[in-house]
Amino acid sequence: MKSLVSSFDVKTLEETCPFHPDTHLIQSKYGNALARGTVQAKSMEAGYAENVMPNTIIVAENVVGGFYAVTNLDSATGGSDAETDEQLRNRILVNNRHVPSETKSGIETAIKNIAGVTDSRLIANNTMQDDSYGNPPKSCHLYVIGGDDTEIATTYFNHLTPVSTTVGKISVEVLDIAKKPVEIKFDRAKTVPIYIDVVLTVDDTQFNADSAPETIKKNILSYLSLLTMGSDVLFSQLFAPAYSVSGVKNVQIKLGTSQDSMSENDISVDQFELPVSSRDLISIEVRS
Structure with missing residues (x-):
């Protein structure tokens, strides 16, 4: 699946702005009048690696006259690698247990069946009081990862x-x-960045310094790509990817939600948050 950015910020010269009337006038550092528009953006390539952190898509590949700057206000989410046979079997089992319907599980299943959606969670407050999350009486609060806004809203409304x-x-x-x-209103799952520091002690005669670090990063990201909303990032699960290449004799790992909070512990997130990482957030140090 391709990843999706729900809030992609585009700044352009006022006279060439295609986002009328939803614009907010600002100025460039040269004093030129600018307009800002927010659109959805979808990655050109598919895969978990396309799920990047906020404010990292900042270069327009094809420059259009009048455009000033671009950035992704939110993380790109929903990108996934090709579905494995086991994942397909699990998805079929879930669909058989929870047929799309007006029930909580049925709505979640209907949303998950949308192309590009990798997870959905619904809070249904059936009481006459605000619930513990602050949702009003008789309300539904949907959290989604991936998928198109309009398609999600339409499917949500239909169920x-x-x-x-x-x-x-x-x-x-x-x-x-x-x-x-x-x-129709809903929310995107909040993403939590996961920083990972890996220190490898290696046998130089067997360890391929050119390709091994990238292979380890790829395997770490493969593990993280299986996580869904509310999933813990398990410290112990990161050792297998680190030992997945030849020549590794010892591994030390620390992880955290920021560079200032690294530790040798699991990371827990809220049930409506999604732990995410990228190659840029994974550091690998090689020692002989």
Whole structure:
């Protein structure tokens, strides 16, 4: 699957701005009037490696006249490697247990069946009071990883009960059976960056310094790509990728959610957060 950025920020000269009327006038450092628009962006390539951190997509590959700057305000999420046979079997089992319907599990299954969606979680507050998350009475709060906003909103609406109130920062208008607009709200899962420091003691006669570090990073990211919302990052699971190449004699690993919080412990995240990493967040030091 290709990764998706929900909030991709584009700044352009005011007179060439294609985002009217949803613009916010600002100025460049040279005093030129600029306009800002926020759009969705999808990666050109598929794979977990396309899930990058916020503010890392900052170079426009094909420069268009009048464009000033671009950046991704959110992490790119939803990118995944080719589905394995085991993952396919598990997905079929889930679909058989929870058929798309108006139930909590049914709505989650319907959303997960959308192309590009890798996970979804729904909080259904069926009480007459605010719940512990701050959701209002008789409301549904959907969290999603990957997928297109409009397709998510449409599928969500088609499986909601008529009296449901939706909650979230993303708002999309869909049409009901009478062709009247209905506002559907939901949220993207918050991403938590995972920094990983690996120190390898190696046998120089067997260790390939040119390719081995990249192979280790790839294998670490393969493990992380299997994590879903609320998954713990298990410290012990990172040793197998580190030992996956020839010539490694000893491995030391630390991980954290920032460079200042590195430790030899598991990392826990909130049930609606997604732990993510990238090659840039994985450091590998090689010692003889």
